[in-house]
Amino acid sequence: MPKVNAETVATSPEAVAQQLAAARYLADDSLATAIFLAIRLGKPLLLEGAPGVGKTEAAKAIAELLGRDLVRLQCYEGIDAAHALYEWNYQRQLLAIRHAGEHEIDIYDDRFLIARPLLQVLRAPEQRVLLVDEIDRSDHEFEALLLEFLSDFQISIPERGTIRAEAQPIVILTSNRTRELAEALRRRCVYHWIGYPDARREAEIIMLRAGDVAEATARAVATAVQTIRARPLAKPPGIAEAVEWANAATILEKGGSPWPEAFRRAIGVLIKDEEDLSYIAPELGRIVEEALA
Amino acid sequence: MSRDLNNTFSPFTGRRCPEGADEGQREPPMSAPPLTCLPASSPRKRGEEGFPRAAAPLLSFARLLRRYGFAIAPEQVSSFMQAATLLGPRSMADIREAALATLAPSPDRRNEFEVHFRSHFYGDGQPSVEGEEDEETRIKDDGGTREKESETARQEKGGALSSALEQLSTRDFQRDDDRLTAFRRKLAYALPARRSFRTVRTHSRGKLDLRRSLREIVSADGDVPSPLLRRRQTVPRKLLILIDVSGSMKLHTADYLKLAHAAVQGADRAEIFTFGTRLTRITSALRIRDRDQALARAAAQVDDWDGGTRMGPTLLAFLSVPRFSAFARGAAVVILSDALERGDHGALETAIRRLSARAFRLSLATPLAGDPRFHPETAALSAILPELDDLIDGSSLKSLSDFILSLARPAPVASTIWKRVS
Numbered sequence: 001m002p003k004v005n006a007e008t009v010a011t012s013p014e015a016v017a018q019q020l021a022a023a024r025y026l027a028d029d030s031l032a033t034a035i036f037l038a039i040r041l042g043k044p045l046l047l048e049g050a051p052g053v054g055k056t057e058a059a060k061a062i063a064e065l066l067g068r069d070l071v072r073l074q075c076y077e078g079i080d081a082a083h084a085l086y087e088w089n090y091q092r093q094l095l096a097i098r099h100a101g102e103h104e105i106d107i108y109d110d111r112f113l114i115a116r117p118l119l120q121v122l123r124a125p126e127q128r129v130l131l132v133d134e135i136d137r138s139d140h141e142f143e144a145l146l147l148e149f150l151s152d153f154q155i156s157i158p159e160r161g162t163i164r165a166e167a168q169p170i171v172i173l174t175s176n177r178t179r180e181l182a183e184a185l186r187r188r189c190v191y192h193w194i195g196y197p198d199a200r201r202e203a204e205i206i207m208l209r210a211g212d213v214a215e216a217t218a219r220a221v222a223t224a225v226q227t228i229r230a231r232p233l234a235k236p237p238g239i240a241e242a243v244e245w246a247n248a249a250t251i252l253e254k255g256g257s258p259w260p261e262a263f264r265r266a267i268g269v270l271i272k273d274e275e276d277l278s279y280i281a282p283e284l285g286r287i288v289e290e291a292l293a
Numbered sequence: 294m295s296r297d298l299n300n301t302f303s304p305f306t307g308r309r310c311p312e313g314a315d316e317g318q319r320e321p322p323m324s325a326p327p328l329t330c331l332p333a334s335s336p337r338k339r340g341e342e343g344f345p346r347a348a349a350p351l352l353s354f355a356r357l358l359r360r361y362g363f364a365i366a367p368e369q370v371s372s373f374m375q376a377a378t379l380l381g382p383r384s385m386a387d388i389r390e391a392a393l394a395t396l397a398p399s400p401d402r403r404n405e406f407e408v409h410f411r412s413h414f415y416g417d418g419q420p421s422v423e424g425e426e427d428e429e430t431r432i433k434d435d436g437g438t439r440e441k442e443s444e445t446a447r448q449e450k451g452g453a454l455s456s457a458l459e460q461l462s463t464r465d466f467q468r469d470d471d472r473l474t475a476f477r478r479k480l481a482y483a484l485p486a487r488r489s490f491r492t493v494r495t496h497s498r499g500k501l502d503l504r505r506s507l508r509e510i511v512s513a514d515g516d517v518p519s520p521l522l523r524r525r526q527t528v529p530r531k532l533l534i535l536i537d538v539s540g541s542m543k544l545h546t547a548d549y550l551k552l553a554h555a556a557v558q559g560a561d562r563a564e565i566f567t568f569g570t571r572l573t574r575i576t577s578a579l580r581i582r583d584r585d586q587a588l589a590r591a592a593a594q595v596d597d598w599d600g601g602t603r604m605g606p607t608l609l610a611f612l613s614v615p616r617f618s619a620f621a622r623g624a625a626v627v628i629l630s631d632a633l634e635r636g637d638h639g640a641l642e643t644a645i646r647r648l649s650a651r652a653f654r655l656s657l658a659t660p661l662a663g664d665p666r667f668h669p670e671t672a673a674l675s676a677i678l679p680e681l682d683d684l685i686d687g688s689s690l691k692s693l694s695d696f697i698l699s700l701a702r703p704a705p706v707a708s709t710i711w712k713r714v715s
Contacts (some may be wrong), residue, residue, distance in 0.1 A: 008640065013380070013390075029386070029390070030390055033380065033387075033391070033394060034390070034392040034393075034394040035382075037376045037379065037391065037394050037395070038379075038394075039378060040379050041375060041379070043372065046397075048400065050615070076481070076490070077489075077490065077492025077647070078489050079490070080490075080491060082504075088504065088507070090504060090506075090507050093507055094503075094507065094510070097510070097511075107507075107511065146307060155465070174614060176614050177400070177616055178615050178619035179616060179619065180399075180616075183364055186397050186647075187366045187368065187369055187397070189397070190372075190376075190394045190395060191393070191395070191397035192394060193356050193392055193400045193403070212445055232609065234612065234613075242344035265457060275643065275646075275647070289429065
């Protein structure tokens with residue numbers, strides 16, 4: 001991938017939106033503005049939203065737009081410094097000590113250091129974009145650690161000293177909002193709440209993302225999914241599910257099922273909860289027919 | 294949702310300030326961070342005469358938001374102004390986007406934010422933030438709110454509660470008090486535990502701790518001393534208490550709230566919600582150490598004291614908020630309710646089933662079970678019985694606190710116990 005200077009890519013929110021579209025990601029004005037501001041102000045970008053609205057995809061698109069590699073740090077309860085920052089390769093160190101015998105050996109050499117995502121990004125800030133995914137799953141201790149990293153962009157390794165980033169790395173954080181993030185973290189970031197797109201935009205996204213789906217199908221899927229999302233489901237379908245549904249229905253239709261039937265049969269890729277399925281089943285035929293009309 | 298209208302609470306001084314009397318003195322400490330909102334070509338120097346006049350509305354907008362209880366830091370204000378400069382600003386929409394991205398209003402208060410924005414920049418008159426009155430179960434989260442809910446509201450809504458408090462205090466206040474203190478102290482150790490991903494050092498029963506062992510080896514010049522061990526830590530599970538505050542539970546709610554307060558004080562991670570016709574999160578009110586103060590605060594937050602119950606729909610509403618239903622995941626869930634659902638209990642059944650699928654252990658404490666002749670025979674109760682881990686007596690503080698302290702010990706599921714009884 002060609003290396004691009006962040007400032008030259010992000011000349012205006014419109015330019016950002018255009019290049020995101022080239023990276024097959026359709027951002028609305030508000031998201032494009034937030035991304036533009038994050039790049040230009042040199043602040044981390046915090047994306048919040050319901051599951052399946054394309055937060056992680058946005059990060060991937062940003063990495064592509066900048067021509068950089070995406071380094072992903074998936075958070076979970078109990079994640080700690082050894083998983084996020086760095087770790088020593090103890091087995092190799094022990095072996096090296098054995099092997100060296102009487103010779104002197106530096107067991108804190110680079111070859112024994114396993115760089116975890118934060119350190120990887122720190123070492124090459126101009127080639128990598130850091131994605132801290134689902135930060136709401138981690139616990140408060142990790143959030144504090146991240147806070148320190150995000151404010152100074154440096155990591156201290158006791159055996160090696162402090163490693164500092166040469167340039168400000170681009171960092172994207174995502175959260176499903178299963179818990180409130182610390183105010184201090186929100187404050188340091190440029191913030192954007194990604195909602196579900198409207199039917200027109202969703203149809204565009206489906207067209208862009210799905211393999212070969214006819215425009216009419218995409219529009220019908222978008223409309224039907226909007227209706228289904230309005231119902232009180234345990235897990236409302238995300239955008240990825242809508243794309244899958246359009247794909248699956250198209251495949252079934254090519255296999256010989258007529259239109260409304262193909263949608264109904266492919267419902268398993270859209271709704272993945274038994275209760276939701278039985279809740280929506282009686283209405284599904286009507287919803288699909290209305291959407292097709 | 295006019296809850297923020299009268300709020301003149303200042304996040305800086307922590308005092309209530311009269312409207313308008315604070316202009317100038319509550320200005321953010323603007324001189325500290327260098328303001329770069331001036332274009333580079335600007336002939337003016339910083340500090341010569343402050344910022345350009347055009348920037349003043351931006352600054353006062355941040356101040357306005359603060360007055361309505363949005364937490365906005367000085368550095369956010371400066372990045373707001375930087376952002377506006379970066380964007381042009383070519384239109385009002387640019388300023389709005391900049392404000393949204395940098396001032397980061399929480400999604401729950403987004404509508405309120407929009408109203409303030411319109412009133413400030415377009416002069417839409419007095420901001421009025423109206424909550425939509427609809428069929429949906431209203432959810433109230435006390436997370437970001439500060440002391441508000443003016444005094445009058447507290448008097449009128451806390452009335453029922455405080456009289457109930459008095460009534461109880463004549464009973465056996467002293468004994469209950471001691472019991473709650475003991476409960477609070479024991480709770481942290483009595484909750485069921487799970488294995489955490491983190492490890493602790495240990496001297497027996499563990500895996501090799503390579504990191505520490507290597508340091509030992511290095512400091513011992515390559516000798517291998519006795520290996521150091523570590524094992525995965527156990528942490529207490531979350532405790533989620535859902536309290537029914539409807540009319541039929543009137544006699545018990547005061548007791549339950551006291552218990553909930555003790556639970557929040559004692560446990561690391563406890564969450565308390567009340568439900569009647571609405572769902573209210575009162576955890577942060579109960580974090581206040583002083584019990585009377587905490588209960589008064591909680592009482593003011595709950596809007597549906599002694600009303601009807603819509604247990605099914607409110608529990609479903611609880612589950613439909615991802616943030617809340619995440620509290621239930623892997624937690625010990627205790628519902629304090631008589632489960633007297635009027636009419637159709639389909640929603641209740643669904644809600645209990647979903648809750649039990651998420652929870653580590655789901656218990657229903659009903660005051661009706663204090664009666665020895667009680668048997669789960671109502672349609673709603675018998676429908677949800679197979680999903681419950683425990684159905685216990687919730688008529689007294691003693692039985693309840695004893696039960697919660699025994700949550701870590703295994704017990705046969707509710708349906709087998711109650712079958713045996715019959």
